[in-house]
């Protein structure tokens with residue numbers, strides 16, 4: 001009999017028909033009620049066995065985690081909490097899962113609440129929980145929505161390389177890629193490692209961003225985007241940083257900073273709306289989970305909005321748009337600053353904003369997403385377009401409630417002399433980057449782009465608080481399990 005996914009069955013259109021479902025046992029209660037989940041949706045299907053006629057050996061094997069196939073008639077459910085259920089006529093067991101925790105290799109996901117920390121240790125099994133089922137279905141939908149958004153606008157999906165020999169952000173936080181013998185690498189006359197003898201004949205690393213290659217694409221296809229893994233060897237052990245994360249980087253010819261901001265806001269709202277429409281049950285489940293968690297917190301620490309309200313609020317409001325200089329003034333004048341409640345006190349112009357400042361602007365001052373523009377040139381990357389004032393660049397960061405920076409982008413410096421001068425100032429090798437400068441030599445044009453940290457978007461939409469819980473197998477300092 002052809003198997004039907006639980007999501008389909010729960011639509012209730014197959015009443016009185018014989019159906020087969022396949023999935024993993026969540027619970028088996030009163031020797032009668034099996035709850036099975038196949039990952040197609042947050043809901044389980046309930047199947048009722050007649051324990052008087054069923055094979056007792058089979059019933060014993062219906063333990064949490066076991067993989068089974070069930071065939072039976074679909075009827076309207078008499079019980080609460082489900083619309084339909086299956087009256088079991090046949091059970092096939094594909095794989096057992098040891099339930100006795102005193103035995104070695106027993107199934108670690110018993111039907112009770114497990115902490116997210118514990119589930120992180122068994123990340124290879126956590127997909128089988130309600131929370132992670134919901135998170136990863138939402139993640140999938142968001143990825144699909146990103147592709148749909150850009151495809152519908154006529155963007156070309158460009159696959160940029162993962163191994164590169166350049167540092168796109170000029171920040172030097174890269175993972176080296178090499179096949180040289182770490183114990184005895186070949187040396188140059190100056191006793192430095194001789195990367196000429198390495199696999200690629202030069203020093204290479206994992207990419208921190210596909211932007212520079214994206215810019216090359218935009219100079220031919222007008223509108224391109226990348227969506228791929230990026231790597232940062234920064235030693236940041238926070239709830240917002242991964243060493244390996246996914247980034248979406250659109251790059252548009254003939255766009256200035258304003259166009260760039262408008263596209264970013266439109267895209268964020270589009271993908272959030274798409275997830276709300278297509279993963280309603282998952283997001284409702286996650287929202288309810290947070291409400292339940294909030295109940296255990298002291299009143300003062302409770303968040304004002306539920307997850308669903310937060311998402312809808314973000315969709316219903318235009319993002320605030322202010323310059324870095326305006327932001328510094330707001331922060332400097334804030335009571336928070338005067339009462340020295342920031343760890344880093346704001347007293348002058350030019351310093352980079354810490355996440356406490358970003359969150360103050362978004363969560364306390366504007367209470368909605370904020371786009372900050374025109375940062376001091378010294379705290380931004382070499383490729384950003386110099387403004388008339390000679391002090392600031394046409395940069396934009398989008399800050400989200402509970403997240404901080406979700407997008408970083410800019411209009412690019414399209415003027416060859418200015419870009420070269422800037423690169424020299426910042427000790428970025430212009431000869432090695434000659435291919436990049438060619439975009440400015442041959443048919444240069446005003447252009448702009450941005451990078452969206454995909455996991456930060458998933459954090460926002462799922463209401464999860466630790467970035468390790470929205471990527472399947474997180475890579476962070478001292479952690480590369482699975």
Ligand code: 4AD
Pocket residue numbers: 168169208209210211232240241242243245247249250405406407408409410449450451452453454455456
């Ligand atoms: O601000 P970033 O470093 O910008 C770039 O890489 C540009 N090349 C993008 C562009 O203009 N095409 O990174 C962009 C975004 C950040 O806003 C953040 O959301 C995310 O990538 N991000 C990280 N996410 C998780 N872990 C990390 N270590 C991240 N670093 C950046």
Ligand code: MG
Pocket residue numbers: 397405407408
């Ligand atoms: Mg940034």
